[in-house]
Amino acid sequence: xxxxxxxxxxxxxxxxxxxxxxxxxxxxxxxxxxxxxxxxxxxxxxxxxxxxxxxxxxxxxxxxxxxxxxxxxxxxxxxxxxxxxxxxxxxxxxxxxxxxxxxxxxxxxxxxxxxxxxxxxxxxxxxxxxxxxxxxxxxxxxxxxxxxxxxxxxxxx
Numbered sequence: 001x002x003x004x005x006x007x008x009x010x011x012x013x014x015x016x017x018x019x020x021x022x023x024x025x026x027x028x029x030x031x032x033x034x035x036x037x038x039x040x041x042x043x044x045x046x047x048x049x050x051x052x053x054x055x056x057x058x059x060x061x062x063x064x065x066x067x068x069x070x071x072x073x074x075x076x077x078x079x080x081x082x083x084x085x086x087x088x089x090x091x092x093x094x095x096x097x098x099x100x101x102x103x104x105x106x107x108x109x110x111x112x113x114x115x116x117x118x119x120x121x122x123x124x125x126x127x128x129x130x131x132x133x134x135x136x137x138x139x140x141x142x143x144x145x146x147x148x149x150x151x152x153x154x155x156x157x
Contacts, residue, residue: 056081059091067099126150 127146
């Protein structure tokens with residue numbers, strides 16, 4: 001048998017080992033926690049980036065529609081909105097900017113027809129033929145006037 005001193009020493013050793021192990025985490029549990037944290041951080045960053053893009057697009061599109069910036073300035077303003085502070089600064093700047101651009105009148109117009117009359121090669125051929133036809137009839141007309149005459153005939157048709 002062990003005497004009382006040996007038993008107390010053994011109990012003390014076990015308690016010391018238990019106290020030392022209490023602050024430790026199993027490596028597999030630690031690695032899993034790190035992987036979960038990393039995935040959550042990546043997902044949060046993706047959500048924040050998507051939210052920022054939505055907010056930036058709304059601010060810039062609103063400024064374009066309100067005629068506060070030119071379309072050519074769009075990329076510059078988007079670059080300024082790369083951070084929260086930048087986005088806030090651009091929002092303040094645009095809020096203080098009056099609409100300075102007049103409507104061009106082009107918004108209501110559709111795309112021009114792309115038929116043979118607007119084709120430069122076809123128009124040139126028609127103008128040359130028209131010029132020859134008048135020359136054969138004894139009338140002289142400049143090439144520019146022939147182009148205008150052919151264009152007007154096509155537009156009336």
